[in-house]
Amino acid sequence: MEIRNLMEDAVKAVVDELFELEAKDQRLGYCLCDQCRLDVACYVLNRIKPEYIVSSRGLAYSEKEGLDKVQRRADVISLVKEGWAKVTHAPRATADHGASGGKPESLDGPSFNFPTIMGRAFDGRTFAPIVEGSVRLLESGSEVGMVDKNWQNPFVLASGTAGTYIFWPKPVRAGRAGERRNWTFEIRVEAPGFDPASHFIELGCESESAARRDFSLQHVHKIPDLYLFPEGQGEEDE
Numbered sequence: 001m002e003i004r005n006l007m008e009d010a011v012k013a014v015v016d017e018l019f020e021l022e023a024k025d026q027r028l029g030y031c032l033c034d035q036c037r038l039d040v041a042c043y044v045l046n047r048i049k050p051e052y053i054v055s056s057r058g059l060a061y062s063e064k065e066g067l068d069k070v071q072r073r074a075d076v077i078s079l080v081k082e083g084w085a086k087v088t089h090a091p092r093a094t095a096d097h098g099a100s101g102g103k104p105e106s107l108d109g110p111s112f113n114f115p116t117i118m119g120r121a122f123d124g125r126t127f128a129p130i131v132e133g134s135v136r137l138l139e140s141g142s143e144v145g146m147v148d149k150n151w152q153n154p155f156v157l158a159s160g161t162a163g164t165y166i167f168w169p170k171p172v173r174a175g176r177a178g179e180r181r182n183w184t185f186e187i188r189v190e191a192p193g194f195d196p197a198s199h200f201i202e203l204g205c206e207s208e209s210a211a212r213r214d215f216s217l218q219h220v221h222k223i224p225d226l227y228l229f230p231e232g233q234g235e236e237d238e
Contacts, residue, residue, distance in 0.1 A: 006051040011044045014076045018084070030088040038150060043083030044076060111171040111211040112181060114203065118166045119223030121157065121189045121197070129163025130228060133191025137167045144185065145170045147213075157191070165189075174207030181205060187223055194228040 015037060023032055030036075117137065121130040134154040137144045143153050147168045155165040174181075187199045203221065212219075 004053055005045075006053055007045060007048055010072065011041050011048070011076055011080075014073065014080055015041045015044070018077070018080055028084075030084050034148075035150065036084070036087050039087045040080055040083045043087065044079040047079055047083075048075065108210070110174040110177045110179070110207045110209055112174050112179075112205045112207045113171050113212040113219075114169040114183075114205060115219040115221040116166055116168045117185070117187075117201075117221050117223065118164065119187060119199075119226060120163045121165065121191075121226045121228060122163055123194075124227035124229040125233075129161075130157050130189065130191050130194075131159045131161075131163070133157045133189060133194070133228075135165040136186075136188045136190075137169065138186040138188055139183065141186075147171070171211040177207050177209045179207040181207075187226070189226050189228060191228055193230060195231050195233075197226045197228050199223060199226055 019032055019037055022028055022030055119135075121133070121135065122128065123130060134156050136154045144167070146153050147170045151166075151168045153167055155167065157163065157165065169185075182202055182204045184200060184202050187201065188196060189198075190196045201221070201223065
């Protein structure tokens with residue numbers, strides 16, 4: 001069963017519409033990059049009541065609510081403008097704000113779609129989260145490409161992440177839908193003052209008819225907690 005928030009589609013549609021209008025006349029002078037587009041959508045979704053459905057019947061009921069939809073669109077437009085102004089005046093320092101707006105490049109045809117890969121890293125002596133360090137997702141010693149530029153590899157650990165890291169590898173083109181293939185990945189955690197820690201995983205994927213672009217918590221591969229120990233003081237040392 002898939003639970004869907006209809007407001008995600010509604011907000012994305014309004015954000016795309018307003019960004020495209022701004023790209024034509026540059027009336028507001030707001031940033032049009034992909035990162036700001038996503039940040040504006042998140043700003044709105046965090047401030048508007050979700051509308052969940054689990055079936056086509058739920059969608060049909062939602063479409064009947066004409067007056068409510070008009071008011072909802074007006075509320076979304078207002079929040080988009082509010083959020084866009086704030087995002088433009090406080091842009092992410094790590095994003096390429098010179099990039100033109102637009103949707104992420106999509107892959108056509110059969111593809112192997114990977115789950116998001118999530119785990120946590122802790123100090124093996126104190127069990128506190130690692131807050132200064134990085135985690136890399138590797139295949140044969142090389143960093144694995146992510147689905148788009150909003151996903152980091154290496155993933156930088158900071159106090160706000162509480163030791164949690166997450167990757168979403170980009171899809172790999174397949175010859176046809178229904179193929180099966182295995183990948184071996186290495187999770188490598190490094191932090192100042194600690195010996196590095198590694199964990200190897202094998203993922204089996206069956207190719208689908210197209211690349212998946214929608215993030216879903218139903219497609220997550222969780223890694224066992226990883227523990228780092230001070231340099232020269234491994235788990236066996238007392």
